[in-house]
Amino acid sequence: MASRSTVQGVDIRTRFERSLREHDLTRPGETVLLALSGGADSTALARLFASIAADWRLSLAGLHVNYALRGEDSEEDERFVRELAPRLGIRLAVRRTGPLGARRGESLQMAARRVRYALLEEEQERAAADRIATGHTRDDRIETLLLHLARGSGPRGLGAIPRKRGAIVRPLLDFGRDEIESFLDGIGAPFRIDRTNLERGYDRNKIRLDLLPHAEAILGRRLDRPLARAADILADIDSYLGAEANAWLSRQGDLGEPGGVLSVEASSLAALPRALAREVVRVLAERVAPAMPEPSFGRVEGTLRLASGAGGGDAALGSGCVVRREGDRLRFAPPGEEPAPFRANLPVPGEAALPGGGRVVARSFARSEAAGPLPEGGDRVWLDEERVRPPLVLRSRSAGDRFRPLGAPGEKKLQDLLVDRKVPRSARARVPILEDADGILWVVGLAIAERARVAPGTARILEVAFCGT
The missing domain is CATH 3.50.40.10 (Phenylalanyl-trna Synthetase, Chain B, domain 3)
Incomplete structure (x- = not known):
């Protein structure tokens, strides 16, 4: 008779493979780059991919980023991943960063995330990887949803962590953190514990340790699956708005060159349903300045006020995109690149x-x-x-x-x-x-x-x- 841990392991693998297929997260024969921190989520990600690598004809690469923020714990994380990767047939690269240099308005965690994704993209090119897989779970998605809800985010923010965006995929979004840890315990697989996840100085930890348990105790039921379902619905709405915004822009004729100056008819933009108009502004900002953080709600609204107004003027969507109204045209341009019209x-x-x-x-x-x-x-x-x-x-x-x-x-x-x-x-x-x-x-x-x-x-x-x- 199979042990409980074996049955549980098979069940996890079956669900994992189903998620890969249903959401087109990985295809047979591809090279997948895994983000490996050494924690439970990334360890489970590595072991699950390794368990299907032969059947799916996958080539596995991994990247561990050592920020040296937690002293000896950071060094232990690196040693753990260096030992784990070769046992699972993963070609590992390790990158050590200097001081993160958080930008204005950016927390240390946000700076680490920015650096991590930049390094993942660099390693993807070096490893010729088709996908970048991260170990985000259902719990991560719920925490992100609630963080964004507290900030007044729209569908994009409330869609929280998408299953895939470009080459980045998140195959564990259908799994709770407790399921992941039970799976690893069941197969006797160790993992690293980041003690900063237990510190209440971070908003995400407050949600995980206090807000969610309190809300579930009051309501008398678990909220993880309903909230994850809401994130899926909102992500679908965001995807639809994005497709409609791009379709509308494609019907506007020659807008200009991506990465340079783009121009749309102000009155046509102002006539759109508000939700779609906001998405059009976000898409234009992303085309002008792909590396710029997504503009805030207030900045987008300022641009739409400019579109609906009768006069000229300027608005800023962030550090990488300035909007100027000229007659009935709105021009989106990198700062300093677009001279005043003459x-x-x-x-x-x-x-x-x-x-x-x-x-x-x-x-x-x-x-x-x-x-x-x-x-x-x-x-x-x-x-x-x-x-x-x-x-x-x-x-x-x-x-x-x-x-x-x-x-x-x-x-x-x-x-x-x-x-x-x-x-x-x-x-x-x-x-x-x-x-x-x-x-x-x-x-x-x-x-x-x-x-x-x-x-x-x-x-x-x-x-x-x-x-x-």
Whole structure:
């Protein structure tokens, strides 16, 4: 007759494999990088993956991060993981960090988390891993839900720890911490205990040690499964809103380049249902500054007030994204990357100054008076004056700009032209555009429009030149 621990072990493994399949957390033949602290959760994660590695044809790698925050305990954690990993067939990497250097408004625990995920991503690349698996359990998810609820979070925060996000997967979210420890005890597997988890100086520990037991005692029932179910529902709502936000943005045409300046129509954003509008703002902020922490509710609301207002102004979504309203456009940009928009009339003959120095000079003359060969681009161009419809305007680029460059078979996005000509991303917003009533005539220094080229029958020439001073 099988022992209780063996039966329990088989049951845990069966549920573990079912979770991997149902939520597409790992597929046969993949390489999985395990986050290994040495605690009960990560030890169970390692043993469960090792138990299915042969059947699933998995290659297992592991990363242990030693923050050296707990003296000899940190060293013991590292020694434990170094001994465990090779026994389970896990290729282990160990990284030791210096002082964590918490950022403004960031706790030591938040700084450790940020560093840990950054190191996991680095190790994923080195190990050529398909997935990064962490040992978060149902208890971790519930604690996170309640922490976020106390902060007034929306569906994303209340969805708590997602089962997967990008390459990161959490296969133990269907297991309680007590189940994990019983499983390890049943198979006689030791694990490390982090004594700081028993200190009530941290909000998460207060929830674990005081709030949840007290609430369950008052209500007379366990709350872990109902709260975990609520987190699943809220995570699904968040996923739906994210998909709808991305779909809405895809229907808005050319928004700009991710990591650079993005622009949307303010009135269209303001007309969306509020929940969807908030998600659109979050998605735009993430596209502009992927490494920036998610903007707070107050910052998102400030951006939506800017979208619904009649005037201009600025708002900040965080350290990596500034929002500016220009007419009916909201421009999302990294700080300092997007110069103030400009627009200036260019008289003929005459000149117009450019922001940051330089000027553009224009004059016209008869073709018969032309001296020298036709300029081949650069800072001086000739246009067929009869194909130009005044007024002439110099301006900064706008989202959706497109034209047919000289010699091109058809129209091209301005953004694509700038990329093709290898204009640095930081300089693209500063390239002046010359346009007439029909659209772009000259992307200064780069290309003129096919429609305004000088042809054999051209009678008068419009010469436009950029002068650096």
